[in-house]
Amino acid sequence: MECFAGKVAFITGAATGIGRQTAINFAAAGANVALVDTAVHVAEETAHAVERAGAKAIVLRADVTRSADVTHAVTQTVKNLGRLDYAFNNAGIAPRGRPAAELPEEEWDQTIAVNLKGVWLCVKHECAYMRDHGGGAIVNTASIMGVVGGPGLAAYSASKAGVIGLTRAVALDYANQGIRVNAVCPGGIAHTGITDRPENARDMEQLMQATPMGRLGKPADIAGTVMWLCSDGAAFVTGQSITVDGGFTVW
Numbered sequence: 001m002e003c004f005a006g007k008v009a010f011i012t013g014a015a016t017g018i019g020r021q022t023a024i025n026f027a028a029a030g031a032n033v034a035l036v037d038t039a040v041h042v043a044e045e046t047a048h049a050v051e052r053a054g055a056k057a058i059v060l061r062a063d064v065t066r067s068a069d070v071t072h073a074v075t076q077t078v079k080n081l082g083r084l085d086y087a088f089n090n091a092g093i094a095p096r097g098r099p100a101a102e103l104p105e106e107e108w109d110q111t112i113a114v115n116l117k118g119v120w121l122c123v124k125h126e127c128a129y130m131r132d133h134g135g136g137a138i139v140n141t142a143s144i145m146g147v148v149g150g151p152g153l154a155a156y157s158a159s160k161a162g163v164i165g166l167t168r169a170v171a172l173d174y175a176n177q178g179i180r181v182n183a184v185c186p187g188g189i190a191h192t193g194i195t196d197r198p199e200n201a202r203d204m205e206q207l208m209q210a211t212p213m214g215r216l217g218k219p220a221d222i223a224g225t226v227m228w229l230c231s232d233g234a235a236f237v238t239g240q241s242i243t244v245d246g247g248f249t250v251w
Ligand code: NAI
Pocket: 012, 013, 014, 015, 016, 017, 018, 019, 036, 037, 038, 039, 062, 063, 064, 065, 090, 091, 092, 093, 094, 114, 118, 141, 142, 143, 144, 185, 186, 187, 188, 189, 190, 192, 193, 194, 195
């Protein structure tokens, strides 16, 4: 694995699931990590796991829908860890699906606020720092549901398709300033805060049946892709949305 020693990664939604695993992988590769989440008590446990992997961790409470929280988190990362090389903008919510006519406006607003505006606010503040400090690499979490549709997922699918568009546009803004911006589109990933909810068990079973590889993904499957996108191996890759779904979208 490429060595990220001396580097710093900023990860949102780091308390559980995909974000947690990615934080541990960055730590195992030598990077210090800022764990950004609303669930700070849970993120403290992730911090212990990062420290056990041999790196420094700080936990920062931030609601990614709030500009002031995001600015503070980026500032504190640089203040406490000294720099900012990589960002994984991964915090997200997936409210229970329902047909568009039954979708409450508040649920639409909240889904777009966390999954799309939240990513934009992070990207905005990360790029402002990276632009002035030698560049960096950013990975945003979209979803297969931003690539194909899902019944009952109007708000979620729109938010994730938005992340894919945002990623392309921002990649072009900074392509010649040393900042690479990509997205990862996970398929069904088991054992995360979102997918372990009992009401999602049937959907996850169906997703597994529809996945050519015959299994759900693991948080480590996504973490590996994020690490590669941040590495020098992906030095000529920007504006891309990489689907990691065991073949789900190639049927
Ligand atoms: P998770 O629930 O374990 O992780 C989401 C994290 O985001 C949690 O730690 C939560 O506290 C945090 N969060 C939620 N709202 C926040 C806010 N406003 N500000 C800061 N933090 C906030 O779930 P998972 O599955 O690890 O999700 C991570 C990302 O992966 C999400 O963006 C999700 O949409 C995406 N995804 C997950 C898939 C799956 O099958 N698990 C499939 C496709 C995409």
